[in-house]
Amino acid sequence: MSISLTNPVKYLRGVGPHRAAILEERGLPTVGDLLGYLPFRYEDRIRFTPIAEIIPGQVHTILAEVTAGGGGTVRFARGRAAIFHASFRDGSGTLHARFFHGAYLEATMKEGRRFVLHGKVDVDPYRPARLEMVNPQIESVGAAETAATDSTEVGRIVPIYEALGGISSRMLRRIIYTVLNNFDCNIPDALPPEILERYRFPSRRDALLYAHFPPKNESIELLNSFRSPAQTRLIFEEFFYYQLALALRRSRDHVQKGIAMRVREEKIREAVKRILPFKPTSAQKRVLVEIAADLERPYPMHRLLEGDVGSGKTIVAFEAATIVIENGYQVVLMAPTEILAAQHYLSARRIFKNAGYGVELIVSGRTKSAKDSALARAESGEAQIIVGTHALIENPVIFKKLGMVIVDEQHRFGVLQRKRLIEKGASPHVLVMTATPIPRTLALTLYGDLDLSVIDEMPPGRTPIETRWSEETQLPGVWEFLRREIARGRQAYIVYPVIEESKQELKAATAEFERLAKNVFPKLRVGLLHGRLKNDEKDAVMEQFRRNEIQVLVATTVIEVGVDVPNATVMVIEHADRFGLAQLHQLRGRIGRGTEKSQCILIAPKKITGDAQARLETMVATSNGFEIAERDLKLRGPGEFFGTRQHGDAAFSVAQPLRDHELLDLARREAFALAENPAKAAEVVARLESLSAAWQKRYHLASVG
Ligand code: ADP
Ligand code: MG
Secondary structure (H helix, E strand, O other), rough: OOOOOOEEHOOOOOOOHHHHHHHHHHHOEHHHHOOOOOOEEEEOOOOOOHHOOOOOOOOEEEEEOOOOOOOOEEEOOOHHOOOOEEEEOOOOOOOEEEEEEHHHHHHHOOOOOOOEEEEEEOOOOOOOOEEEEEOEEEEEEEEHHHHHOOOOOOOOEEOOOEEEOOOOOHHHHHHHHHHOOOEEEOOOOOOOHHHHHHHOOOHHHHHHHHOOOOOOOOOOHHHHHOHHHHHHHHHHHHHHHHHHHHHHHHHHHOOOOOOOOOOOHHHHHHHHHHHHHOOOOOHHHHHHHHHHHHHHOOOEEEEEEEEOOOOOOOHHHHHHHHHHHOOEEEEEEEEOOHHHHHHHHHHEEEEEEEEOEEEEEOOOOOOHHHHHHHHHHHHHHHOOOEEOOOOOHHOOOOOOOOEEEEEHHHHOOEEEEEHHHHHOOOOOOOEEEEEOOHHHHHHHHHHHOOOEEEOOOOOOOOOEEEEEEEEEHHHHHHHHHHHHHHHHOOOOEEEEEEEOOOOOOOHHHHHHHHHHHHOOOOOOEEEEEOOOHHHHHHHHHHHHHHHHOOOEEEEEHHHHOOOOOEEEEEEEOHHHHHHHHHHHHHHHHHOOOOOOOOEEEOOOOOOOOHHHHHHHHHHHHOOOHHHHHHHHHHHHOOHHHHHHHHHHHHHOOOOOOOOOOHHHHHHHHHHHHHOHHHHHHHHHHHHHHHHHHHHHHHOOOOOOO
């Protein structure tokens, strides 16, 4: 049997229609695509650690069978929460293992069955004489496989794949092994030969063979750090094609005709100065210069404005808007929530009052007549700045002369939503703002077609927020502290993870609001804000809080984004261990916005999971958004950090932007250099397209070719 790259996976041995469907769905329809699916880890199964030689605290791979009597038992059997216990022996000793949610193992972990177990071995906390593995990775191994000379399971460095739907790592290993053994065709290489030579990269064929089934003598540490020449090449390649797509898209944008704004005229400079209620920070000034330079060019700006919560992005956006409006164009500002849109609308009205610009609000919660008049004013051009939510793209909003699109809190919107708004103008300038401080390297991968401006300085007069971690038993003292702060004229937020009580046994905003208002703060004005209130109710509550008619605001994460009440200086977050790090940071950003000292109190038990503990400790240790983002990335990995909505675009198979940032930089330099030479770049794209349709799609090369 001979196999070539274009063979559909469904004809492979070991792949029936069901598995073929899974592979196709995961973007691996052909043999070529399947070979691009690489292991995420390697196990040294040439020599297993005998149980007797295990060193507690270290990661080991052992080969052992389930003991008689000590065979699998389920304890604490409550549905999915069941813990499965089993013991194993290998001739040198016995080892205990515990599996959380392990009820399903009852069927397979029978006496005498052999398994490879991989994981950290610790001393059993309940029985200090006993060693145990908690949630090891396991694979069952038949007797015949150990004996076979070309076993894929043992006697070699074994690749471990991320399971795909119902296809386990072991099945994938078998399928890929069979392919590689019967593979006698050439594997074409789309990387330019100069690059192969410059970095002494192996060919794609050699790199793939090696990365799937490395030779016995390779260092397992090198493999697991993904720095063997084969892996380096494959990682570089993924970044390179992706960056090439970005570079080509960028050069196309630069050809596209945009609106060259006048920015240097005295009249315009004066108009910009006049709207400023305070002296801008030097970071704000620098960023405005970068934006103005873009606006002046005859092709559309695509700029990401990054700055920590409270760093003052909005006023910079309004300065840019002033330039655009003075040139006779309209500006639209889209925000992810109605609260935030309303707030931007109010500040725009305030800031642009003297300038006399027409400001309109378009959100779904308004009356038909209010909406109709806003729409009419956008279309006639009477409205110069239009603020809204995604209602802006859902409604038939027509602009007379749209010059710039501003998208706030970009991470809440998908790329397509941004695009639909942009299409309402003729190549308008685009400014996206985010308070998620993305480390530079990641900004380049994820938003590589955007230019980056960073506000890395806080407005003056801020006192740093003091954050502490208290337990629930300390709440009475916390409430007492809150009363004192409010007696001094300050205001406070109390945040809960859920709106209503549920099975999860979490305190809920609505119930706690009742209790706090009645029993804890009977003399104070307490308000409630959550996502299920009607829009006008939400607006009314926010307005009352802004005017200090509400002193204590009980809320859910609806307040996470953008809400700006400088007099609020206390935030209490209950069940703080239930929130993500980025979310806690965003929440905390609601305080510390004025000159008064602010305090954030995180309520959570002292005994919590390692990750939750790391999150809360980070919050206590720093309020620097960039540090927090780096920590968060390490804790969660980039996929979750950004949410699938955006990360889905940059689906790398082996490359990991954080781990491989040097290769990312290198690939970006090479790709942008190649894009300078359109003929050569087109050659690479064509070669890539002939290799695989899936790749084309993955890197969006079809749209730029
Ligand atoms: P971001 O959107 O970046 O989170 P905002 O634009 O909402 O931050 O600004 C936060 C607060 O700081 C606002 O109350 C704003 O008026 C104020 N502010 C912004 N820039 C300055 C400055 N240069 N000097 C004083 N206050 C400022
Ligand atoms: Mg903001």
